Amino acid sequence: MSTGRWLLLGVVLAAVSILAIAVGTIPVPISAIWDALRGTGDTQLTYVVRALRLPRVVMASLVGVGLGMSGAALQGTMRNPLAEPYLLGVSGGAAVGAVLAQAAGVTGAFLPLAAFAGAIVAVLAAFVVAHAAGARGDPRVLLMAGVVVGAFANAAIMVVLANAEPNTVRNALWWMMGSVGEATWPQIAVLSGYLVLGGGALFTLGRQIDVLALGEDAAAGLGLDVDTAIRRVFFVSSLLAAATVAAAGLVGFVGLVVPHIARAFGLRRHRSLLVASALIGATLVVSADLLGRVLRPPAELPLGAVTALVGVPFFLAKLRRLT
């Protein structure tokens, strides 16, 4: 991809982020954003920008980075245009892990690990279900298995809800709808750490994903240890998805849509595709959060609902091409 197009991706992300900081119940003139960021402007606007909007925008973009990269890696590895952490049940499993951990009093940097444990259980369950159906290699069967696992995860959360304290109920609902509205800098720091680790690991696996995208036998013929490479990609993609779920709840379809947009820019090699998916994912989630805030003010639509409104028609269009 040309430098101009990379610049375009960066400029669009920057523009959407500035807009997301400016727009809201209390409008912030774009000319006042810089002063507010430096703490030299109007006190109220400074508070709105630094304490409310900026963490929200940063968190939304990080969630997009994680989900976009995770989706790109899973689609390439599984050679499946419909693969993404939400539809594979990974995010659902992560939400169960996070809700159970919260109910047990786990917080902070350990919460993503609990979500990760739930995500890994969900991935294994989806593979076992698909394998039992006798069609591990069929992308549609694995997706159906993922949807079933995701539904089971929802049911598990309901069971937790039925016996939970009101505060836990509120948290569980929050996980299920997805939100970056209460983002805090410590949460952002934790998610950033996981993204640097996971994103870096996926980037190093990029060339292996290129080879896996040829098919397992062809990849073996190129000297790749196929099973190990697949396990690594799933492990890291699940970690990324789990970290975003721990930070912002269930935000579906981002991992599905984003890699296809990146491919529309002509990108095919996974290292470039992963970087572009990170930028486009950030842009998409910041835009979706902004949309959720401006559609019915002062009420806010849940982030997960907005991404689903975009993602479901996209999913159906892709499914139609697969069948």
Next chain:
Amino acid sequence: MISFDGATVRYPGAERDALDRVSLATPRGAITAVVGPNGSGKSTIVRSLIRRVPLRQGRISVDGRPLDELDGPELARRVAVVTQREDLTFPVLVSDYVAIGRFPHLGVWHVAGPVDETAIAEAMRTAGVDDLVERRVDTLSGGEWQRVRLARALAQGGDVLVLDEPTTFLDIGHQMAVFELLERLAHAGQTILLVSHELNLVARFASHLVLLDHGRVVADGSPSDVMQPSVLERVYQWPISIAADPVDGTPTLVLRRSR
């Protein structure tokens, strides 16, 4: 050179061996063809070579070294494999596809250098696909796609090529073009092992045939040694005649009606 010495393979859950004490060797600079009916174990030869199925007994070696002494990239630098099918879900440019052939030569942070670029350009020229560089692989005809796959294997830079059914779905002109290309590669020093259903083509181009049935080698030798009506009729369970090509005398299979 590749050699199988008493190689025995059984797939998980299967009741019989897919390969049963198979021994064969591929002479350097020549085409060796493995033939046999469906389910005879032909593709398992290729899959066991790339370690997709483990050996129960016996040994496979490459240039005299046992397979388990070679790590994945080292094996791929010596032996390039073109598998039976390859459907890319996300089509790439021909140039990117052929460049993947250099994967066994590149470390995680290694950027492709002049040696890699030369190998890629040479592979494309040899396979006759240098005019397709900017095309996406999903826009290629069957014949072009097969040559591009061959170019990717050549870019691996080894001196052994293994191909599983390289002419499936190709018309007769494209089948001949692929085999003539393989013949040129063999003359240039490549050792070629291929699996095929095309008995007449392999009888024309291969110097050595290995006939498999139910995982066992039932005939092994030159095309005229293996293309015997009695042997082929028993293996394929069909009435068969062998005629001599009127131009060069190559044994040619003629199928007869069952009644």
